[in-house]
Amino acid sequence: MRSRLASLVKLAVSACLLGVLLRRVSLREAAAALAAANWPLLGLALAIYVGTVPLRALRWRALVRAKGIAVPLRRLVVLYFVGGFFNIMLPTGVGGDAVRAYELAHDTREAELAIGTVLVDRALGLLVLLLLAALALPFWSGPFDPWVAWLVGALALASLVGMTVLLAGRPLEALYRRLPRRLGAFIDRPVLRRLYLSLSGYPGRSLAEAIAVSVLFNLLLVVVNQLIGLGYGVHLPTGQYVICVSLSAFASTL
Numbered sequence: 001m002r003s004r005l006a007s008l009v010k011l012a013v014s015a016c017l018l019g020v021l022l023r024r025v026s027l028r029e030a031a032a033a034l035a036a037a038n039w040p041l042l043g044l045a046l047a048i049y050v051g052t053v054p055l056r057a058l059r060w061r062a063l064v065r066a067k068g069i070a071v072p073l074r075r076l077v078v079l080y081f082v083g084g085f086f087n088i089m090l091p092t093g094v095g096g097d098a099v100r101a102y103e104l105a106h107d108t109r110e111a112e113l114a115i116g117t118v119l120v121d122r123a124l125g126l127l128v129l130l131l132l133a134a135l136a137l138p139f140w141s142g143p144f145d146p147w148v149a150w151l152v153g154a155l156a157l158a159s160l161v162g163m164t165v166l167l168a169g170r171p172l173e174a175l176y177r178r179l180p181r182r183l184g185a186f187i188d189r190p191v192l193r194r195l196y197l198s199l200s201g202y203p204g205r206s207l208a209e210a211i212a213v214s215v216l217f218n219l220l221l222v223v224v225n226q227l228i229g230l231g232y233g234v235h236l237p238t239g240q241y242v243i244c245v246s247l248s249a250f251a252s253t254l
Helices: 002-024 027-036 039-066 073-089 095-108 111-139 146-168 170-177 181-187 190-199 204-231 238-252
Strands: none
Touching (some): 039 073, 039 111, 039 204, 073 095, 095 111, 111 190
């Protein structure tokens, strides 16, 4: 019930924002912008974006393999395309992740591991993007509100600390031992325990591979957005695209 209500609220907010945008934008001007767009650049942006899907599947495969699950890369690519479709169609930016987890769980009969790898895959992608945004802050040209720097820095730091604690495992184990007995017994249920194990304990080599692929993917994502901007005659520094893409990606997960 709560998830349905949250989806309805997100849908209503999205509809309101779209309505406000349509009221402020002239449809004639929008049509003129489309007519004057540089379609070869837009086509190149589309081609690069489609080409990043196998990259994301490679990142996911590194995590899946680390948990001893053998899934063909082709299958993971298909699941990423399906997930991308649901991300667009559903009133949430993570609906596709739920579909990916469900399909992988159906394929492998390992529900907790499927959910865990999808969550870590999403978190690693967002973490790398936020860190890139933090690194791009000094290269922002022109004035900008200080809250942007604080927000990007805080999100990057929080993501880095959270992922480190989660993947290291030991800090969480120490916290678990200090919990009240009843709460600890609840968390120690087999299902929750397996889910926790699916979120932690990844080998360093697998994480390094996933992070390297994530860096490449996010850089290409910035290039895609910059090409789209150039296709419509918008010229902005690359650093600004990095920050804007990072914040929009974070907002899509809420």
